[in-house]
Amino acid sequence: MIPAPFDYKRASSAAEAISLISEYGDDAKFLAGGHSLLPLMKLRLASPAVLIDIARITDLSYIKDAGDHIAIGALTRHHDVEYSSVLKQHAPLLAHAAGFVGDPQIRHRGTIGGSIAHADPASDLPATTLALGATYVVQGPNGTREIAASNFYKGFLESDLAADEMLTEIRVPKMNGAGWSFQKFNRRAQDWAIVGVAAWRRGSESGVALVNMDNTPVLATSVSAALASGGSIADASQKAATEAHPSGDNNATAEYRTHLAKVLVRRALETASA
């Protein structure tokens, strides 16, 4: 399958990319690693008239210790997130989860920013950065703004990004020794999660987010509230799907997804608390 015809533009800086997207508007899409967008284009589920290739903006590929958080350039590949010694030390949950995205070939191309901007609720990194309380930095014609991950996801493949804005950086708070776990339940190794859970815990504090349990990634705040008020893992995990509205598909009914979420949250919290 070959995508429908489109014009191809290449941006060498974030400013140039934003200028180009402002020029072409809704007909244009940013192309980073392309591993979410190109499959959609081959299936004619997306047919942008213009692709703006941002993958060569090399100064947006970095992982830096920024004091209380780690700053990750949006064009950093999953492979580089997975193998980052800085992330393994300060945000090991994110490095670990990145190793579950697709397969090695996909991780050599796909980027963390592309995955988050695509806002697929079945993707691993939107939920993982949500659990970690990340902040996303976006750049537009009028400068930059910061969006909390908890305010970013608006619907299926929909985010708070305006049409002329580009995600440039992901800021992940340091985990400071918190226990953590990433649970991914699927039938085949490289598939999306049927249900996934990213969780961390440090004393009474915790963060738990769910993959593929709604049309956005879900922050399971009821689970964290139950733990904070002294509830057991068994009791807290029963609240796993409180904020979620799962749907059914070929892999699982909504009822089965709800069951899986409770089981996987319990497993994740047991690991994170060990």
Added chain:
Amino acid sequence: MKIKITVNGTDTQGDVEPRTLLVNYVREHLGLTATNIGCDTSSCGACTVHLNGESVKSCTILAVQADGTSVTTVEGLATNGVMHPMQEAFMQNHGLQCGYCTPGMVMAAISLLKENANPTEQEVRVGLEGNLCRCTGYHNIVQSVLACAGKK
């Protein structure tokens, strides 16, 4: 759009539509047909090549994205008629049945050993998660990779 890609050490030039996939550039523009198209949806790994030394799925990369890079296909592995050690290991360990997945398997396996020269059997299996063998001949594929890593 005019592009330049170094393929198997040789500079190539093409004038392609932006929607041309890298796998089609390699197969149809250059006539290097060892790289197979399998699922065409970045699932099966039959189209795996190396882009700047790393395994990628050439059905999900535009040729224009690869402009200025160095690509290696399975045709570029042998030197002076001597097979790459991974090819030799696949032959010695019967790491193929119908052979359709083999070019992609070999390219993925070489990239895997570059990142982890001393993998366990489990690490080989996980490392090849992006490549499907519809003959289900995984056992000997894994043995081949372990043999190439000197573990068998």
